[in-house]
Structures are given as C-alpha cells and as structure tokens.
Amino acid sequence: MSRHPDLAILGSGTTAFAAARRAAAAGRKVLMIEQSHLGGTCVNWGCIPSKTLIDKAEMYHAARRGEAWGLNLKAGPPDCSTLMRLKQRAVETLRETHYQHELEKTPGLEVLRGHGRFLSPRALQVGAEIVRPDQILIAVGGAPRVLPLPGLDTVDYLTSYSALHLPDFPQSVLMLGGGVIALEMGQMFARFGTQVIILERGKSLLHEFDPRLTRMFADILHSEGVEIMTEVETERVEGRPQGVCLYSKVRGAPVGLCAERLMLAVGTAPATEDIGLDRAGVEVDENGFIKVDAGMRTSTTGIWAAGDVTGPPLIAPAGAREALVAVNNILDPRADCRIDHTHTPMAVFCDPEFATVGLTAVQARARGLEVEEAYVDLDQVPKAHVMGDRRGGVILVAERPSGRVLGCQMLAPRAADIIHEATLAVRFGLDVSQLTTTVHVYPSISDGLRLAARSLARRLGLPIV
Numbered sequence: 001m002s003r004h005p006d007l008a009i010l011g012s013g014t015t016a017f018a019a020a021r022r023a024a025a026a027g028r029k030v031l032m033i034e035q036s037h038l039g040g041t042c043v044n045w046g047c048i049p050s051k052t053l054i055d056k057a058e059m060y061h062a063a064r065r066g067e068a069w070g071l072n073l074k075a076g077p078p079d080c081s082t083l084m085r086l087k088q089r090a091v092e093t094l095r096e097t098h099y100q101h102e103l104e105k106t107p108g109l110e111v112l113r114g115h116g117r118f119l120s121p122r123a124l125q126v127g128a129e130i131v132r133p134d135q136i137l138i139a140v141g142g143a144p145r146v147l148p149l150p151g152l153d154t155v156d157y158l159t160s161y162s163a164l165h166l167p168d169f170p171q172s173v174l175m176l177g178g179g180v181i182a183l184e185m186g187q188m189f190a191r192f193g194t195q196v197i198i199l200e201r202g203k204s205l206l207h208e209f210d211p212r213l214t215r216m217f218a219d220i221l222h223s224e225g226v227e228i229m230t231e232v233e234t235e236r237v238e239g240r241p242q243g244v245c246l247y248s249k250v251r252g253a254p255v256g257l258c259a260e261r262l263m264l265a266v267g268t269a270p271a272t273e274d275i276g277l278d279r280a281g282v283e284v285d286e287n288g289f290i291k292v293d294a295g296m297r298t299s300t301t302g303i304w305a306a307g308d309v310t311g312p313p314l315i316a317p318a319g320a321r322e323a324l325v326a327v328n329n330i331l332d333p334r335a336d337c338r339i340d341h342t343h344t345p346m347a348v349f350c351d352p353e354f355a356t357v358g359l360t361a362v363q364a365r366a367r368g369l370e371v372e373e374a375y376v377d378l379d380q381v382p383k384a385h386v387m388g389d390r391r392g393g394v395i396l397v398a399e400r401p402s403g404r405v406l407g408c409q410m411l412a413p414r415a416a417d418i419i420h421e422a423t424l425a426v427r428f429g430l431d432v433s434q435l436t437t438t439v440h441v442y443p444s445i446s447d448g449l450r451l452a453a454r455s456l457a458r459r460l461g462l463p464i465v
Contacts, residue, residue, distance in 0.1 A: 013040015015307030015319035358407030
C-alpha cells in the first residue's frame with residue numbers, strides 16, 4: 001500500500017503539530033508518522049510531567065519552611081504514588097485536549113502509527129506501507145543522551161524520562177551533569193527527601209548564565225542539602241546490591257561515591273536512530289543533529305527539519321516556531337522565511353527560576369557592540385521582602401549610547417513569566433527609557449526589571465520619568 005500526502009511529518013510533538021496545523025490550514029494533505037504517544041517529549045516525558053512534579057516539590061518545600069513565618073505546618077513524607085498519578089493525569093489531559101482533539105478536528109490531517117524510516121529522499125517506509133510525499137519534515141525530537149561510561153550496562157541508571165516514573169523516591173542519587181535537567185530534577189529530588197550529589201565536569205553550573213546568578217543558586221542548593229562537585233572527570237561505574245558506585249577524579253584527585261541510584265543528566269541527543277538519514281542524503285553535525293539553514297532546509301531538497309532534532313535551543317516553543325518557518329517556505333518558495341533565535345527566551349524551572357533572552361554583555365562585545373550592563377540584586381526589590389526570599393538578581397544589557405535592550409538574565413521567583421517583557425524589548429528594539437517609563441505593578445518581582453532599566457537610563461543620559 002502506498003500513500004501520497006503533500007507533506008509527511010516524522011513525529012507528532014509540539015514541532016510536528018505546529019507544522020501540521022499550518023499546512024492543513026492552507027489546504028495541504030498532511031500525514032504525521034508516530035510510533036509512540038501523540039504529543040512527543042514535551043507533553044509525555046518532558047515539560048509537563050517534570051514541571052508537575054517540580055511544582056509539587058516547591059509546595060512541599062514551602063510547607064516545611066512555613067514554621068519560620070509562624071505557619072507551623074508539620075509535613076509528613078511525600079506520597080510518591082499519589083504524585084505520580086497527579087503527574088500522569090496532567091499528561092493524559094493535555095495529550096487529549098491539545099493533541100488528540102486537534103487531530104480529530106483538523107481536516108486533511110492524519111496520523112500513521114509506526115516507525116518511519118527513509119528508503120530514499122522521496123520515500124518513507126512505515127510498517128508495510130510506503131509513503132511518497134511531495135515534502136518531508138523531520139520533527140522526531142531528542143532523547144536523553146547516554147554516556148559511554150564503563151560499567152554503565154551493569155547499572156539500572158535513571159534518565160530524565162525514567163526518573164518521572166518511579167514508584168518511590170530513592171534515598172540517594174548521584175546526578176551526572178550540571179545543566180538544566182540536573183538542577184531541575186536534583187532540586188526536586190532533594191525537596192522530596194532524597195540525598196543528592198550533583199557532579200559537573202565543568203567549572204560551574206549552567207554555563208549559559210552569568211556566574212553571579214549561578215553561584216547564588218549553588219548556595220541555595222547547598223542550603224537545601226544538595227552537594228555540588230565541579231571539575232569532575234567520570235571514569236567508571238559499578239553496580240552494587242544496595243545501589244551504585246561512581247569512580248571519578250575531582251580536580252585530578254580520585255574520588256569514589258556511592259548512592260542508591262545514578263541519574264544521567266548530560267544533555268539531549270537527536271532521536272534519529274534508525275530513520276535512514278543516510279539513505280535520504282541528510283547531513284548531520286558532529287553531535288548527530290541535523291544540519292539546517294535559517295529556513296529549516298536540510299542538505300536534501302524537499303526534506304526539512306525542525307525542533308530538537310536540529311540542536312539548540314532545545315525548547316518546545318522554539319521548535320514550533322521553526323516548524324512554521326519551514327512550512328511557510330514549503331507553501332511559498334519565494335517567502336524566504338528565516339528563524340532568528342536572538343529573541344527566543346529560555347527558562348530553568350528550579351526555585352527560584354532562571355530566565356534569559358538575547359545577548360549577554362560578553363556576547364555583545366564579541367559582536368563588536370559597545371554595551372552597558374546593570375545588575376539589580378533581588379534584595380532591592382520590595383516584593384522579594386514581601387515574599388521573605390531575597391535570593392536572586394536581574395541583569396540587563398543595553399547598547400551604548402542608544403540604550404537599546406540587547407539581553408536580560410534573571411534568577412527570581414516566576415522569572416519564566418517575567419522574562420517576556422524583556423523578550424519584547426529585545427525583539428522590537430526598545431530602549432531602557434521605554435522600560436523605565438512604563439508603569440509596572442507594585443509590588444512585583446518584575447519591578448526589578450524596571451529598576452535595572454532605570455539604572456542604565458541614568459548612566460546613558462536617557463529619560464527616566
């Protein structure tokens with residue numbers, strides 16, 4: 001049996017659905033090919049399940065901290081099975097309402113179940129069926145990266161997927177990695193009572209963020225009982241009846257650490273195994289991510305790629321935007337739509353949250369720009385005093401002498417919600433005086449952004465009233 005859709009999409013996650021909706025709305029016949037659950041990583045194994053548990057860990061932690069504020073709540077041990085049911089309910093609800101319903105109500109959109117692989121640049125095999133589309137979009141996403149660590153095959157290690165399906169929280173975890181997943185999951189485990197050791201091969205956590213913020217967060221983790229080791233060179237792992245032992249060098253000195261579980265949080269790999277990219281002539285980079293141009297074209301005409309499979313930024317909304325760029329170019333070859341992630345925001349859902357958009361001062365100077373930077377400690381923000389937690393800060397970067405906002409980083413409660421003001425400023429070229437003369441809600445954490453803008457405006461001689 002053979003099918004001939006206008007557009008075939010490998011995958012059914014956020015990126016794939018964004019492309020499918022756009023193409024179907026334009027009257028194209030679209031076929032998504034999916035071997036697992038609708039919704040992809042974000043709704044099934046990533047954003048939704050992890051943030052559900054992270055949010056509940058924050059609630060549990062707040063309940064235990066309440067005694068310092070005269071709220072003497074006695075928190076018992078967490079009920080893992082109830083939490084996992086709650087997490088699964090959120091996953092299944094969003095999978096149904098955001099994906100299954102969307103599929104059913106969109107004319108011209110179908111899903112073919114099975115593993116899709118290229119037979120040639122113009123043909124895909126899915127089980128016994130052959131699909132010969134006019135255009136193909138690869139949106140298979142990513143998967144947890146696994147280290148080639150000696151002895152790992154003897155250990156029942158955790159990943160960001162399997163850690164979300166535990167029947168009980170472990171007593172102790174060795175967390176390999178110091179990036180987004182390690183910090184989000186490490187803090188979550190610690191708040192549910194797990195002893196956590198984070199092992200990072202670099203000199204600091206979250207290298208994408210300013211050291212002033214990451215050092216502050218490292219202190220926060222330490223205050224919550226999380227141990228952090230940097231400059232760690234892992235050598236081998238060994239399974240034990242009671243758990244696992246990891247043998248490493250820390251700043252050159254041999255160290256052996258044992259725990260109940262080992263978790264790999266060392267990044268994301270493209271989920272392109274056994275989809276036949278070589279038969280399609282699609283080029284990949286040294287890390288296996290598919291190479292694309294700014295219009296999301298691969299090295300093979302008629303084959304496009306978007307989302308995590310193309311590499312950073314590895315976030316769902318970025319993939320959705322890339323999908324729209326690809327489909328717009330498919331629908332109109334003269335459109336010349338391009339992706340620009342300069343104004344794509346990113347957040348880390350720890351507590352407090354990290355958020356960033358645009359350029360850092362170092363990045364801006366590397367591009368030959370003259371910049372001015374302001375740092376506002378959260379201690380200067382009245383809402384932080386109201387909340388009783390003044391840990392964090394806001395960094396704003398502007399071009400000299402115009403005051404044009406180039407970037408922002410913050411460590412603050414609800415930073416993931418607040419960063420969008422800075423995102424609009426970066427995208428539309430607003431200057432700091434436009435931020436500082438905009439009325440902000442008071443008291444609010446977002447007032448920290450206004451204070452940073454006011455500081456820059458004063459230094460640059462721009463209006464502040």
